[in-house]
Amino acid sequence: MNPVRRRVRRPWRLAAEASALLTALVVAFPLYWMVLGAFKPAGEIESAEPRPWTASPSLDSFRRVFGQQEFGRYFVNSLVVACSVVVVSALIAFLAATAVTRFRFRFRTTLLIMFLVAQTVPVEALTIPLFFLMRDFGQLNTLGSLILPHIAFSLPFAIWMLRGFVKAVPETLEEAAYIDGASRARFLWQILFPLVLPGLVATSVFSFISAWNDFLFAKSFIISDMSRSTLPMALLVFFKPDEPDWGGVMAASTVMTIPVLVFFVLVQRRLVSGLGGAVKD
């Protein structure tokens, strides 16, 4: 038992627990309000006396959202982009993290610093040259124009985070594998990869989110072919600055948030231990 915890006296602990619960409520409230807003009938959502419940939940807002041109397609597009980014960047980051943790070579530290520095690059500023790059390679209006930059931008952080996981695999295991006659490729994919997988999952949360959330690249690179558009753009259709359709915005927001929430709940445990592992090393 943790002595710090044991020495906390009872009234203090109750106060701490009460404030933890209260904070949880405050933090969860915007999400509650979002889902509630999605289910409220039109008259209730745009009322001057907003109530924190609804007596007559309705699916009208969702119908409006899915009735919008090709909303399902935007959803699939977003999913394709996010999943491609997650898989490809996880594989590339795994190889790179292995290189920088299990080998000593010239420029190793320089590379590590560059991976850290690369994270500071403001993605938004690079939209300008990337726009011209995509145009020159005929990639404007394709999902590739969204996937490729996100792979690049999620790599440095993924490599940085994965180092801890790769380092945690004992070197004796590697030596044993080689003595038993395993080739380097065999060790890499059949021994190291499964062991690092939990870390890869934790890391992939970040690349998934950045790809799923992106609205800048979608706004800048998908300029004429709207069938290649993604969810954030679809959401903003309902969000006109002067007279937003709040019901539609909340319903679309709910649809957009749920996949990420599911992903988070699935990897929650690994994420917490993963972050601990990544910073402990």
Added chain:
Amino acid sequence: MTVPSRPGGGSAPWLYLAPALVVLGALLAYPIYQLGLISLFRYTQAQVSGGEPTVFLGFGNYAELFGDGQFWQVLLATVFFAAACVVSTLAVGCALAVLLTRVRALPRLALMLAALGAWATPAVTGSTVWLFLFDPDFGPVNRVLGIGDHSWTYGRGSAFLLVLLEVVWCSFPFVMVTVYAGIRAVPAEVLEAAALDGASQWRIWRSVLAPMLRPVLTVVTIQSVIWDFKVFTQIYVMTNGGGIAGQNLVLNVYAYQQAFASSEYGLGSAIGVVTLLILLAVTLGYLRLLRRQGEDL
């Protein structure tokens, strides 16, 4: 078969690094080079469509930028806004991480789940939901506070405050979870020994936990600085592209607006370069600090 010599490994590490280096080279390094290049030219819609030849300006775009009062105003706003976001996020995140260690499983789970929910919320959705919460006509916040149809996005300060609240809401979970994991990783014996030696709670914090948590705190600080300096979506969505008359612009949004809204690609690129250099300076400063403290990469 001989055991491959580990320390060097010959070309093996470079083989493993090749895919990452190719991708980063093509989609990160090359665009950065291009960004720098474009910032030295007059590059507007006319040049993009090929109507006029590109004109080399040298540092002309930068001169124009530094002579523009709005640029300095935006720069100042960016620094203050990012600093406020970082400090608030760290304070909230660390305080809640400590709180997590003091409570039993159920409240801990509740807070953890709520935080994961906020963390998982996409920036676009978070922005629209927070705007709805603070909506002058239909939002619950104004009703609870009893301030009628006060518009939060109208005033410069209150618009920044609103964006700050959203940013803190969606970024404190990373700090909280990481610091909490860091505290849990401190061996119980160390704390027990300190307690046995008669150290007070405060003393344990200051002399045992804080030094052991320093690497963790450094990581979350760097990440927060990098993320908060680059806030884009929240400002863009919540203040409708930078607020009334651009009062809520930050560097990132400013660069984007110059390039894509005003078609001043050269000027936008110059702002991008300035942002990049500032972040680079901050990161390198931190790295030096780290190495002086004897942290190993």
